[in-house]
Amino acid sequence: MAPPRCCVLEITGLRAGYGAIEILRGVDLAVGAGEIVALLGSNGAGKSTLNNNVCGLFKPFGGTVRFDGKDIAGAASTRIVEEGLIQVPEGRRVFPNLSVRDNLELGSYRRGRKDRARNLDRVVDIFPRLKERWAQSAGTLSGGEQQMLAIGRGLMGEPRLLILDEPSLGLSPLLVEEMFALIGRLNTDGLALLLVEQNVVQSLAIAHRAYVLENGRIALSGKASELAENPELRKSYLGH
Amino acid sequence: MFDPGFILAGVLNGLLAGGIYVLVAVGLTLIYGVLHIINFAHGSLLMLAMYAVFFLWKLAGLDPYMSLPIVIVGAFVVGFLLYRGLIGRFSHGRDENILLITLGVSIVADNGALLFFGGNTETVDVPYAGQIIELGVAFLPLAKVISFVASLVICLALGLFMAKTDTGKAIRAVAKERQGARLVGIDVEKIFAISYGIGIACLGAAACLLMPTFYVTPQSGYAFVLVAFTTVVLGGMGSFVGAAVGGFLIGVTESLGGLFLGEQLGQIGISLIFILILLFRPTGLFGAKA
Ligand SMILES: Nc1ncnc2c1ncn2[C@@H]1O[C@H](COP(=O)(O)OP(=O)(O)OP(=O)(O)O)[C@@H](O)[C@H]1O
Ligand SMILES: [Mg+2]
Numbered sequence A: 001m002a003p004p005r006c007c008v009l010e011i012t013g014l015r016a017g018y019g020a021i022e023i024l025r026g027v028d029l030a031v032g033a034g035e036i037v038a039l040l041g042s043n044g045a046g047k048s049t050l051n052n053n054v055c056g057l058f059k060p061f062g063g064t065v066r067f068d069g070k071d072i073a074g075a076a077s078t079r080i081v082e083e084g085l086i087q088v089p090e091g092r093r094v095f096p097n098l099s100v101r102d103n104l105e106l107g108s109y110r111r112g113r114k115d116r117a118r119n120l121d122r123v124v125d126i127f128p129r130l131k132e133r134w135a136q137s138a139g140t141l142s143g144g145e146q147q148m149l150a151i152g153r154g155l156m157g158e159p160r161l162l163i164l165d166e167p168s169l170g171l172s173p174l175l176v177e178e179m180f181a182l183i184g185r186l187n188t189d190g191l192a193l194l195l196v197e198q199n200v201v202q203s204l205a206i207a208h209r210a211y212v213l214e215n216g217r218i219a220l221s222g223k224a225s226e227l228a229e230n231p232e233l234r235k236s237y238l239g240h
Numbered sequence B: 001m002f003d004p005g006f007i008l009a010g011v012l013n014g015l016l017a018g019g020i021y022v023l024v025a026v027g028l029t030l031i032y033g034v035l036h037i038i039n040f041a042h043g044s045l046l047m048l049a050m051y052a053v054f055f056l057w058k059l060a061g062l063d064p065y066m067s068l069p070i071v072i073v074g075a076f077v078v079g080f081l082l083y084r085g086l087i088g089r090f091s092h093g094r095d096e097n098i099l100l101i102t103l104g105v106s107i108v109a110d111n112g113a114l115l116f117f118g119g120n121t122e123t124v125d126v127p128y129a130g131q132i133i134e135l136g137v138a139f140l141p142l143a144k145v146i147s148f149v150a151s152l153v154i155c156l157a158l159g160l161f162m163a164k165t166d167t168g169k170a171i172r173a174v175a176k177e178r179q180g181a182r183l184v185g186i187d188v189e190k191i192f193a194i195s196y197g198i199g200i201a202c203l204g205a206a207a208c209l210l211m212p213t214f215y216v217t218p219q220s221g222y223a224f225v226l227v228a229f230t231t232v233v234l235g236g237m238g239s240f241v242g243a244a245v246g247g248f249l250i251g252v253t254e255s256l257g258g259l260f261l262g263e264q265l266g267q268i269g270i271s272l273i274f275i276l277i278l279l280f281r282p283t284g285l286f287g288a289k290a
Helices: A047-054 A075-081 A101-107 A117-127 A128-132 A143-156 A171-188 A198-205 A229-236 B006-034 B040-062 B068-091 B095-117 B143-162 B164-177 B178-183 B190-212 B221-233 B240-261 B264-278
Strands: A007-018 A021-032 A038-040 A060-065 A085-088 A159-163 A194-195 A210-216 A218-224 B132-135 B138-142
Touching: A007 A047, A007 A194, A007 A229, A021 A038, A021 A159, A038 A198, A038 B178, A038 B264, A047 A085, A047 A194, A060 B190, A075 A085, A101 A117, A101 A143, A101 B164, A101 B190, A117 A128, A117 A143, A117 A229, A128 A143, A143 A159, A143 A171, A143 A210, A143 A229, A159 B164, A171 A198, A194 B068, A218 B264, B006 B040, B006 B138, B006 B143, B006 B164, B006 B190, B006 B221, B040 B068, B040 B095, B040 B190, B040 B221, B068 B095, B068 B190, B095 B264, B138 B143, B143 B164, B143 B240, B164 B190, B221 B240, B221 B264, B240 B264
Parallel strands: A038 A194, A038 A210, A085 A159, A159 A194
Antiparallel strands: A007 A021, A007 A060, A210 A218, B132 B138
16 A cells, blocks of 8 residues: 555654764655554664654654655754654653653643643643652652653643654553554544554554565554555464 | 861851852763863863963953953854864764764863963952851851852753753753754754763853852863863763752861861862762762663
8 A cells, every 4th residue: 555645654664873873774754644554574674764864853864854844854853853853762862850840841841832821731631640640850740641642742832743652551451542543533533643662453443554574574554454464474473 | 176167167168169060060061971081172172161261351451240241252163163063073973973073172272372371370359259258156158158059040041041942942852862953953962062062062151150259270171170070980971960059068068177177188088089989889879870
């Protein structure tokens, strides 16, 4: 299945890595408006590398990255956030020395400041637990609470595309369910999502399309429901 | 000699002197907390700020207290540009390069001051220099009381800025989680420059408050920076509250040491504190465990 014509994010021939080591060797990937796209790949395949290059934390070696039609390859992260491309990173990266409230407020440091109060209410609606921890410093939150905070902080910037890098990492099974339900709800409200997950079955169930990253290139891509039936993929990720 | 009134007076005088130490140390600890380096140019920049206060008085007739806003803003701009134009640009993100550059700035500043201002001791004459106010048992120099109160006000204002404004929160965020900061769109390099600027602005304030009772020579910065460094280690590297409490403790130690051991030996107490802290509590009073 070809990616939809009107793409929020369109990556072509992306090459990236660290120093002399090339991790991504020409990756093509697109996320359409209102889509959930799953990005799969074994540990060390380069999923986070892709996210971080798209978000401006690193400069890609080559290739193009278009967001809403604008070229953002190699742009500063400040500008990329300003455009509405926001990542909730692997490992959460919340500000440990700041309160829950301050963490959320900084989510709208660059974008969405005008509607900060309204967005705070919205995030609290989604994660009532955060309200109970309002003045607590983020470093003392539990892992699950930190993950909620990281997502909440991402939502404060009014994303037009949200990249979630392993949002369910370290969550109890019940919380994982809640996390996927939330991802579905955010998408129903019109948000486009790029989802990196170890829970292959669940992410394929919720995603519209999916890509499999292997050896620095996209090895498989297509409709999520079809990939879920793909024997190769079942063998490498599910062991049967 | 051990009369309690005498000791109380010593404590009060120490607290008054501590206000300046707090300002100098807060600047040092802020720069350390955000950039994770010791600013080797701290003393020299304080000295330059003191010369600025001196020349504003000598050439423009400006009272040191009146020059507070000018010198604070000017020092911020100098610090900001110094970071943007020199430290940030040539350090390539490596801490040891930042150290070397700040060391270089200090060498250039010290020798430049010697070359252009000469080695003489310069002082500012203000009509209130000798005025004393009586507080119970203690007779306190008016200028020192003013500098104490002003230091407190400036530190409180800075604390509020750090706690309440987006920029202040961004500074604290960058101090602990740079990548997270980038991901919310904070311009981390700019925050570095702003933090450096604020650290130097604290020196500007200290210079204005010092000059009515102190003198300036090209070496003036050193004494204060040694004290400030001890303060920062005592309070805990990077800790704001630690710098404040540490500054007053050091002021009192120095004052009491001076009373009992004589003016020249007052600073021995400071060195003693420094060694004891390093031996028994290397993280400082308010420092996080490494
Ligand atoms: N900062 C870095 N410097 C050097 N190499 C790095 C860096 N970050 C990642 N790598 C290497 O790049 C490769 C891809 O890492 P990446 O984090 O993108 O994988 P991933 O697909 O996200 O894996 P995981 O599922 O475990 O999160 C790995 O071999 C990793 O060791
Ligand atoms: Mg990863």
